[in-house]
Amino acid sequence: MNKDSPIEVSVVTEYLPRQSEPLKQQFAFAYHITISNHGNKAAQLVSRHWIITDGNEATQEVQGLGVVGEQPMINPGESYRYTSGVILETEIGTMSGTYHMLCETGVSFDAPIPTFLLAVPNAIN
Numbered sequence: 001m002n003k004d005s006p007i008e009v010s011v012v013t014e015y016l017p018r019q020s021e022p023l024k025q026q027f028a029f030a031y032h033i034t035i036s037n038h039g040n041k042a043a044q045l046v047s048r049h050w051i052i053t054d055g056n057e058a059t060q061e062v063q064g065l066g067v068v069g070e071q072p073m074i075n076p077g078e079s080y081r082y083t084s085g086v087i088l089e090t091e092i093g094t095m096s097g098t099y100h101m102l103c104e105t106g107v108s109f110d111a112p113i114p115t116f117l118l119a120v121p122n123a124i125n
Helices: none
Strands: 007-015 027-037 043-054 059-065 079-088 092-103 108-119
Touching: 007 092, 007 108, 027 092, 027 108, 043 079, 079 092
Parallel strands: none
Antiparallel strands: 007 027, 027 079, 043 059, 043 092, 092 108
16 A cells, blocks of 8 residues: 555456457457555545556556545545456556545545556466
């Protein structure tokens, strides 16, 4: 957990071979996110900012309101979970970013999303 944020973000990734087309350089991945509130005040996830980098170091940024169509309020001691996905042109890539949060006291802050790896099984030895 980041010492400056009461919000902890953990990620589990998976390669989706049925949605991928390697011959067309399309590698599909799902990421399962858990956002936990370790603070003592409720906080709402207002928006997201992703930095997605593929194996060729091509970077794209994605910004938008909420996640999967929601702007969840996360109470102290609770977690919010969701799954989303991304398609890369390479077998390997990374994602990182921030969630912009609004505390119930009206104070806003950014919760960091740690860099995580997206990789086709056996792509890294």
